[in-house]
Amino acid sequence: MKKAVQKRTLATRAKLIESAWKIISSKGYGALRVEEVVQDAAVAKGTFFAHFPDKDALMEIIIGSKIDTHLDALERQTPPENTDDFIRYLQPLMLFMTSERYVFDVILRHSGAAAKEEIGPIAQTFDRQVRVLAQWLSDGPYRKDVPAMILAEGIQAFAIQCMALHFCAINNELPIQKRMKLYLDAWLCPQNVS
Amino acid sequence: MKKAVQKRTLATRAKLIESAWKIISSKGYGALRVEEVVQDAAVAKGTFFAHFPDKDALMEIIIGSKIDTHLDALERQTPPENTDDFIRYLQPLMLFMTSERYVFDVILRHSGAAAKEEIGPIAQTFDRQVRVLAQWLSDGPYRKDVPAMILAEGIQAFAIQCMALHFCAINNELPIQKRMKLYLDAWLCPQNVS
DNA sequence: TTATAAATATGACCGTGGTCAATATTTATA
DNA sequence: TATAAATATTGACCACGGTCATATTTATAA
Numbered sequence: 001m002k003k004a005v006q007k008r009t010l011a012t013r014a015k016l017i018e019s020a021w022k023i024i025s026s027k028g029y030g031a032l033r034v035e036e037v038v039q040d041a042a043v044a045k046g047t048f049f050a051h052f053p054d055k056d057a058l059m060e061i062i063i064g065s066k067i068d069t070h071l072d073a074l075e076r077q078t079p080p081e082n083t084d085d086f087i088r089y090l091q092p093l094m095l096f097m098t099s100e101r102y103v104f105d106v107i108l109r110h111s112g113a114a115a116k117e118e119i120g121p122i123a124q125t126f127d128r129q130v131r132v133l134a135q136w137l138s139d140g141p142y143r144k145d146v147p148a149m150i151l152a153e154g155i156q157a158f159a160i161q162c163m164a165l166h167f168c169a170i171n172n173e174l175p176i177q178k179r180m181k182l183y184l185d186a187w188l189c190p191q192n193v194s
Numbered sequence: 195m196k197k198a199v200q201k202r203t204l205a206t207r208a209k210l211i212e213s214a215w216k217i218i219s220s221k222g223y224g225a226l227r228v229e230e231v232v233q234d235a236a237v238a239k240g241t242f243f244a245h246f247p248d249k250d251a252l253m254e255i256i257i258g259s260k261i262d263t264h265l266d267a268l269e270r271q272t273p274p275e276n277t278d279d280f281i282r283y284l285q286p287l288m289l290f291m292t293s294e295r296y297v298f299d300v301i302l303r304h305s306g307a308a309a310k311e312e313i314g315p316i317a318q319t320f321d322r323q324v325r326v327l328a329q330w331l332s333d334g335p336y337r338k339d340v341p342a343m344i345l346a347e348g349i350q351a352f353a354i355q356c357m358a359l360h361f362c363a364i365n366n367e368l369p370i371q372k373r374m375k376l377y378l379d380a381w382l383c384p385q386n387v388s
Numbered sequence: 389t390t391a392t393a394a395a396t397a398t399g400a401c402c403g404t405g406g407t408c409a410a411t412a413t414t415t416a417t418a
Numbered sequence: 419t420a421t422a423a424a425t426a427t428t429g430a431c432c433a434c435g436g437t438c439a440t441a442t443t444t445a446t447a448a
Contacts, residue, residue, distance in 0.1 A: 112358040157355035164306040190384030
């Protein structure tokens with residue numbers, strides 16, 4: 001019973017997303033205004049909200065696709081042999097996520113997929129990232145007493161913690177990568193620490 | 195060179211906060227409108243923003259004070275003897291933090307103290323919580339190969355992860371406390387796991 | 389007491405995300 | 419090809435957080 005998705009619809013949607021990319025690349029994520037997007041795309045404001053439930057939905061698509069690009073690269077890597085590799089591999093993604101306070105906030109807000117039925121693009125990338133990490137963990141010299149999925153979720157939790165503290169005035173004297181190293185060593189190789 | 199804080203100022207501020215409490219207790223946090231607060235407090239809208247930089251600042255005060263009450267209770271507890279105790283102790287606080295999606299979002303947004311000079315009330319509670327947890331960890335039968343502060347920060351990271359996943363449509367089949375148990379056992383007692 | 393300066397309060401106004409009934413366009417049907 | 423139904427677009431309008439020049443109150447000094 002699904003039919004009739006007019007090509008006009010696709011075109012409008014693509015135009016909106018393209019305009020958004022353009023604005024973001026010149027002014028940054030936080031500076032994007034719906035008003036400006038529709039103006040650049042030459043459609044009415046209401047059209048925007050006919051295509052996206054809200055502004056965040058558009059940001060999710062755009063930020064999610066950025067994250068996916070990073071995950072593509074990560075999937076092409078050979079499994080990290082130690083925690084330093086882990087951190088080096090994850091660095092570009094974490095750098096993007098902290099590139100703007102606004103970006104980090106949007107990611108945080110949607111990492112839990114809200115209470116919606118639909119899983120949003122960003123929540124999907126989180127899910128995907130856990131699977132990538134779990135794969136690495138199964139293949140590498142890491143503790144096996146805990147399920148790889150749990151370890152992977154833990155790494156994600158630590159990464160978020162590090163990024164959050166990076167924005168924090170109290171805690172940002174310890175560089176983000178240094179802190180990540182402390183966490184990962186303790187989390188992944190408990191027997192080697194001390 | 196600081197002087198002249200009129201008692202009128204304190205009165206107005208107190209009135210605003212009291213009105214906010216009143217509204218929140220009857221309609222919830224997410225339903226609070228600045229308009230309604232000033233109306234209840236019988237002041238002009240501009241007055242609100244003369245007392246608080248923005249709406250979030252008020253929410254921070256209110257939510258922060260709630261969290262502080264929980265921390266007061268935690269400080270009165272005897273140190274937890276195992277991870278189950280940990281989870282039981284933390285449960286009321288985590289319950290509050292997830293009582294509303296809006297509350298959790300505000301907390302997340304300010305846990306990192308933003309980029310401001312001033313450390314906000316919520317960031318302070320996070321700092322305080324880490325110290326409480328670190329104290330427990332030093333006193334109890336937990337791994338000593340990692341600094342207590344790092345362990346404590348880890349617990350905080352896991353708690354946030356559990357709460358975020360609790361809101362998530364993909365991951366909420368595993369109850370929040372169950373998940374926390376998995377994390378904490380692996381994090382605090384790596385030798386006992388498996 | 390009155391003049392003056394500093395602190396506080398006011399409310400009209402603005403920016404921006406989001407809504408919705410009306411209109412226009414496309415597709416399906418006769 | 420005409421007409422009806424479904425789908426997409428429009429833009430005036432609203433909600434709500436936040437601003438700021440002006441007015442009012444309070445503290446200080448003569």
